[in-house]
Amino acid sequence: MKIQILYEENIRNGHKEYTTIDIPDGDYSVMLDIDYEQRLAEAKPEKRAEVKRCETVQEMFDLMNKREYNDWRREHRYIDPSPKRKRMDGRKGYIQGDPEDDSFDIMDYLLTASDDHTDLEREEVCSWIRSVLIKKPQWAEAFIAVRIDGMPIRQYAATVGESENSITQKLNRAAKKLKEFYGNRKI
Template identity: 35%
Template sequence: MKIRILYDNKPTYLEVPDEDCTVMIDADYEDRLSSAEDKETVTRRSVQEIIDERFNKPEYNNWHKFDRHRGMPKKPFRKDDEAEDEIDHMDYFPDNSDEEAREKQAEYEYICEIIRKNLKEKQAELLIAIVMDGISVTEYARREGVTVGAISHRMETAMKNFKKVFPKSSTFPSSQG
């Protein structure tokens, strides 16, 4: 016999031997019979009815309780004589771009602080400008008034010193320590 069980509002079908089903039907019947006031109204139920009452209905109710507000947001109230509005509903969803920008800026400042604390000032500024800010070596050399070779050499020295302080890379974001 196939039994349908719901989980996360999706059905799963189980194949159960008929002998096990009769045991379940008899146990359910005896349990309801002992607690019923009018014993003549109690009838045997199918296995699917028992599963629906004991498992599927509470599972659905729990799912529905938490997920009922997901999906299309409610439209604003309009009267029958008003024309249907043609809005795209984007104002119903929060805009987290400011928060994300603040988090990225905080992360950037935290990493810059670590670099400045552990390296010499010129090496720290060089690493921050080239690695973090994405300035090209040529542009940085022009800004400093030195050759590209000199900046490349300084970059190698700065990276070597940085690797002495931080020998392994971390997989955790800086906000987690």
């Protein structure tokens, strides 16, 4: 019996390249039963009635191939192979990736562009907040911890030993002061 199997490394640009395997004839009921039990265990309780036992080995591998292709497609659907990268040197414009250039990889760009760049931006924003709220450092630290770092108000209040209402008031006053200062800045 010959069956077709799809491996993830054989999916190129959305095109499936199956590998044909010749397996000896025999009773495959044990393999089909195991597959059925695994799919039944993975199914949600309300969907278990829809899970059917495969009749042939090829039908079982077709289900696996479909799942493998859908997983690959979900991961690669929205990645642009030749994206326009923003310049990191402060000048306007984009750096265009050359599709012929094998050394350019979108994942390398995404990994390098996000880590260092956001840390620098965060430090710049935090220093600006501290400079505006220089007379109220408690407001600045509360604003940075809650609004920028995403710490819950309750957790921050417990950390500094104040009430949630007090922290909320400080956040509101800090936001008002920052908004006022930002509106009055000279460009």
